Amino acid sequence: MxxxxxxxxxxxxxxxxxxxxxxxxxxxxxxxxxxxxxxxxxxxxxxxxxxxxxxxxxxxxxxxxxxxxxxxxxxxxxxxxxxxxPTEAEVVLSSNSTAGQTSETKKRGPSRCTTCGKRVGLTGFSCRCGNIFCAAHRYSEKHDCPFDYRAAAQTAIAKANPIIKAEKLDKI
Structure with missing residues (x-):
């Protein structure tokens, strides 16, 4: 075999x-x-x-x-x-503007807490208001966040649950 x-x-x-x-x-x-x-x-x-x-x-x-x-x-x-x-010219313009924004963020240096200025690095918490905060200031009530969470939640619920209105029934 x-x-x-x-x-x-x-x-x-x-x-x-x-x-x-x-x-x-x-x-x-x-x-x-x-x-x-x-x-x-x-x-x-x-x-x-x-x-x-x-x-x-x-x-x-x-x-x-x-x-x-x-x-x-x-x-x-x-x-x-x-x-x-969008046309090719618009695409080129938008790509140039995003490239400019990314270069500005790179020049900014190490990320710091907006409230106290403490270096946060990778452990920073980004808020919906667009700022970065340390662990002590990450909550909205600690840094006086201008973002309206209530209105944002209401619009999210309204989009998720559309109003369904039935036609009126005729009386017999």
């Missing part, structure tokens, strides 16, 4: 190489036949380079043809939708 198993193993051709194969890029690691005789790191980099080359080639082809794939999609969706979404 062992002879049969050896024959099956030989018939499939799934034999391991006699000795390990070094990576084609000579990085010092071992490669395999499934990764084109490259180590996993070099194979991943090669695949990424191929993908970037394919994207660049397709974008150059689209520029030469006069249309990009995005403009084709907007033409199709524009024909279907009566009110199309």
């Amino acid at each position: 062992r002879k049969i198993r050896k024959m099956d193993h030989n018939e499939t051709g799934c034999q391991a190489p006699d000795r390990p194969i070094l990576c084609v890029n000579n990085c010092g690691f071992f490669g395999s036949a499934t990764t084109r005789n490259m180590c996993s790191k070099c194979h991943k980099e090669a695949v990424l380079k191929e993908q970037h080359a394919n994207i660049a080639a397709s974008s150059i082809e689209n520029i030469v043809n006069g249309r990009s794939s995005k403009s084709k999609e907007t033409l199709i969706t524009g024909a279907i939708d009566v009110n199309p979404g």
Whole structure:
């Protein structure tokens, strides 16, 4: 029975190489036949380079043809939708404004409690009023929060539970 198993193993051709194969890029690691005789790191980099080359080639082809794939999609969706979404210029402007906001928050430095100025770091509590507080001032009554929790809860309940009004019944 062992002879049969050896024959099956030989018939499939799934034999391991006699000795390990070094990576084609000579990085010092071992490669395999499934990764084109490259180590996993070099194979991943090669695949990424191929993908970037394919994207660049397709974008150059689209520029030469006069249309990009995005403009084709907007033409199709524009024909279907009566009110199309924001234009590319609006998207660029909104992305620039968000980039400016994130850079301002990074420049601010370590986060501190708005009330006492204590450094809070990652343990800070953000309130609905938009400020960050330490453990002592995290509750709304401790820092005189201007946020109206009652009105917010009322609107949330009103949205969650719409009023259902039945028609009046005729008297017999």
